[in-house]
Amino acid sequence: AAGVIQSPRHLIKEKRETATLKCYPIPRHDTVYWYQQGPGQDPQFLISFYEKMQSDKGSIPDRFSAQQFSDYHSELNMSSLELGDSALYFCASSPQATSGGDEQFFGPGTRLTVL
Amino acid sequence: SQQGEEDPQALSIQEGENATMNCSYKTSINNLQWYRQNSGRGLVHLILIRSNEREKHSGRLRVTLDTSKKSSSLLITASRAADTASYFCATDPNTDKLIFGTGTRLQVFP
Numbered sequence: 269a270a271g272v273i274q275s276p277r278h279l280i281k282e283k284r285e286t287a288t289l290k291c292y293p294i295p296r297h298d299t300v301y302w303y304q305q306g307p308g309q310d311p312q313f314l315i316s317f318y319e320k321m322q323s324d325k326g327s328i329p330d331r332f333s334a335q336q337f338s339d340y341h342s343e344l345n346m347s348s349l350e351l352g353d354s355a356l357y358f359c360a361s362s363p364q365a366t367s368g369g370d371e372q373f374f375g376p377g378t379r380l381t382v383l
Numbered sequence: 384s385q386q387g388e389e390d391p392q393a394l395s396i397q398e399g400e401n402a403t404m405n406c407s408y409k410t411s412i413n414n415l416q417w418y419r420q421n422s423g424r425g426l427v428h429l430i431l432i433r434s435n436e437r438e439k440h441s442g443r444l445r446v447t448l449d450t451s452k453k454s455s456s457l458l459i460t461a462s463r464a465a466d467t468a469s470y471f472c473a474t475d476p477n478t479d480k481l482i483f484g485t486g487t488r489l490q491v492f493p
Contacts, residue, residue, distance in 0.1 A: 301480060301481070303483075310471060310483040310484060310485050310486050311426065311471070311473075311481075311483045312483070313480040313481060313482065316480055324480050356423070358425070358426060360426075360481075371416065371428055371431050372416075372428070374418075374425055374426040374427075374428070375425065376424070377424075377425050379423070
């Protein structure tokens with residue numbers, strides 16, 4: 269079965285550079301979520317989209333932005349990278365907004381290292 | 384503030400033993416989910432229990448939910464070395480995002 273695809277899987281950037289992470293949800297899933305997991309930390313919700321509109325926002329820095337495109341894939345854009353941005357970034361998708369309780373399917377993550 | 388907190392933070396057992404992990408949360412929820420994560424790898428969904436359910440089974444996994452105490456437990460029976468991983472609970476507190484607990488690191492020795 270198709271799963272959530274994230275690219276790239278690994279990314280190394282210098283401080284103050286920009287990075288773009290991509291997420292391709294499971295087919296027919298219209299809701300996408302982004303999470304950040306720092307070293308030894310639990311995943312933290314960043315932002316979500318439903319039907320190409322932002323549906324919820326968590327602890328996402330102003331330096332980050334994201335959008336969902338017409339084909340439902342999503343991109344997380346990160347600018348002015350800082351050392352503290354080094355983390356695993358997970359994307360998850362679900363067939364609808366999960367209020368009411370649908371499972372979120374997670375991608376393998378993108379490991380971002382900022383040097 | 385942290386929605387979910389888990390205990391223990393770390394658990395070491397021998398193969399064949401049972402492992403129990405607990406999760407507490409603070410607000411009302413639609414559902415609670417348990418995830419597994421091997422070191423530095425992706426999150427694998429294990430089981431989802433809805434707020435109107437009290438117990439759920441999946442293979443060697445048994446999850447309970449007590450909404451009056453705002454707590455859940457994950458029991459892994461007859462553990463195997465391959466069960467070694469971090470286990471996170473995550474709640475869906477009436478929004479469309481998941482709030483993860485701090486995780487329990489389980490080590491199963493052969």
